[in-house]
Amino acid sequence: MEKFELIYGILSRTASSEEENEFREWVKENDNRELFEKMQRIWQESPNVKNYRKHDAVKSFYQMDRKIQSRQMLRRKVLFTAISGVAAGIIIMLGLFNFTNFQALQSKTNEQVYFQTELGNRSLVYLPDGSKVWLNAKSELKYDSDFNVAEREVILQGEAFFDVERAEKPFVVHVSDLKVKVYGTKFNVSAYADEPVIETSLESGKVSIQNQKSEEYFIKPGELAIYDKSTSQMETKKVDPIEYSGWRDNKIYLHNEPIEVLARKLERQYNVTVGFTPATIGREIHYTGVFGNESLEEILKAISTASDLSVQKKGNHYQISQ
Numbered sequence: 001m002e003k004f005e006l007i008y009g010i011l012s013r014t015a016s017s018e019e020e021n022e023f024r025e026w027v028k029e030n031d032n033r034e035l036f037e038k039m040q041r042i043w044q045e046s047p048n049v050k051n052y053r054k055h056d057a058v059k060s061f062y063q064m065d066r067k068i069q070s071r072q073m074l075r076r077k078v079l080f081t082a083i084s085g086v087a088a089g090i091i092i093m094l095g096l097f098n099f100t101n102f103q104a105l106q107s108k109t110n111e112q113v114y115f116q117t118e119l120g121n122r123s124l125v126y127l128p129d130g131s132k133v134w135l136n137a138k139s140e141l142k143y144d145s146d147f148n149v150a151e152r153e154v155i156l157q158g159e160a161f162f163d164v165e166r167a168e169k170p171f172v173v174h175v176s177d178l179k180v181k182v183y184g185t186k187f188n189v190s191a192y193a194d195e196p197v198i199e200t201s202l203e204s205g206k207v208s209i210q211n212q213k214s215e216e217y218f219i220k221p222g223e224l225a226i227y228d229k230s231t232s233q234m235e236t237k238k239v240d241p242i243e244y245s246g247w248r249d250n251k252i253y254l255h256n257e258p259i260e261v262l263a264r265k266l267e268r269q270y271n272v273t274v275g276f277t278p279a280t281i282g283r284e285i286h287y288t289g290v291f292g293n294e295s296l297e298e299i300l301k302a303i304s305t306a307s308d309l310s311v312q313k314k315g316n317h318y319q320i321s322q
Contacts, residue, residue, distance in 0.1 A: 007039055115141045117158075120271030122248070127154075131171065134161040134248050137268040138192070159190040161245040164205075178227060181208045188245040194264060198227040201244035209234070243290075252291045252299075258283045259303060259320075270296045277321040281309070 009015030010023050027033050117123045117135045125133045125141060129148040135141055139158025147153070153172045164171045166184030173180040175191035175198055185205020191198045200209055201224045209225050210216045217234050219225045224239040243253040252265055260282030263274035276282040285307050291299050300311045300318060312319045 007036060010036075011039070111145045112142050113145060113147070118271075119268055127152075129167060129171075130165040132163040134245075136160065136190075136247050137271075156189060156191060158192055159188070159247070161188045161248060162186065176229070177212050177232070179210050181210065182206065188241065190244070192264075192268075196229055198229065199244065200225045200227075201239060201241040203241040203245070246290075250293060254287050254289055256286045256288050259285050259287050259307070262287060262299075262303070263320075266296060266299065271316070272296065273317045275317065275319045277319060281320070281322050285309075 006015070006019055006023055006026065009019050015023065027036055115123065115125050115135060117137055117139050119138050121137055123135045125135060127133060127143070127147065129152055131152075133141060133154075136159035139156070139160060141160065142155040143153065148169070150169075151172070152167070152169050153174065155174045157175075160173075162171075162173065162182075163186050164182050164184050171182045171184070173182075173189060175189055178191075178198060180187070180189060180200055182205060185207060186203040187205070187207055188201045188203070189198070190200075200207065200219065202219050202221050204221050206218070206220070208216050208218045209227070211227070211232065211234070215234075217225060217236070219236055222238055222241060223236050224241070224244065225234060225236050227234050243251075246253055247265075247269070252262065252269075254262055260276070263276075263282060266272065267274055287303065287306070289302075291302075294302070296318075300320070303309065304311050304320070308322075310321045312321065
């Protein structure tokens with residue numbers, strides 16, 4: 001029988017005694033055992049992911065099976081887009097190309113696996129080494145199909161929280177002009193193209209950040225590294241790192257920041273546009289506070305009340321005026 005069917009039977013506890021015997025023989029091989037352990041972790045953890053849409057394990061496994069049957073998968077880039085809607089989507093994958101290698105398709109190594117979340121969406125991605133990546137709205141993650149063979153490197157645009165598996169091979173995140181190098185840690189990287197800075201906050205472990213001049217900066221748990229794109233300057237400060245990955249729990253933290261920063265976060269989270277009249281008030285008015293499960297309208301009402309502003313809605317656009 002197909003090995004996929006065998007694995008599903010074991011995980012769902014529907015395998016016959018004959019199938020269980022076949023599985024015990026199959027799993028003795030190291031590669032097979034590692035593959036099963038990865039799929040088992042995904043199967044067990046997927047129902048427990050907070051604030052993400054419920055994962056249909058059966059449906060996802062069968063979808064994966066249909067995809068890996070095609071020998072065309074290594075001949076083109078793979079694009080996964082998160083589920084639509086403001087509520088976060090969830091992508092549970094162990095790295096499609098590693099699973100494809102199980103099907104004896106390992107002739108090409110220069111293809112890329114590509115994950116993308118659109119405005120209003122978020123997703124959870126499992127990498128081939130077992131590392132987990134939470135992608136915020138309007139973010140992209142890429143890695144070569146031979147990830148974890150010679151090296152562990154990904155390219156990020158947007159924002160992501162990484163929970164990296166420890167290994168001898170360093171884990172490197174390429175963002176704009178920087179690369180973040182880790183060996184096993186939890187950290188958040190915000191590198192949106194429309195933001196003037198790149199921010200890296202460290203929750204645990206050890207991280208180094210290297211610029212194009214090969215200057216390397218080390219940050220400790222509880223620190224935030226801020227890279228100014230216009231000046232290429234780096235600074236660090238003490239923070240609560242949980243606040244910088246709070247977006248995973250639908251939280252937005254502001255510390256005396258201009259409301260145009262909040263506006264950009266809301267645009268990404270709710271798939272809307274926000275404008276200011278006059279345009280300067282977006283930079284002039286600052287706000288400190290935290291938003292949790294409030295709706296977009298409730299957040300804008302709180303801002304308008306606190307700063308004596310008016311909010312006009314037209315379709316998908318909100319105009320904030322003095």
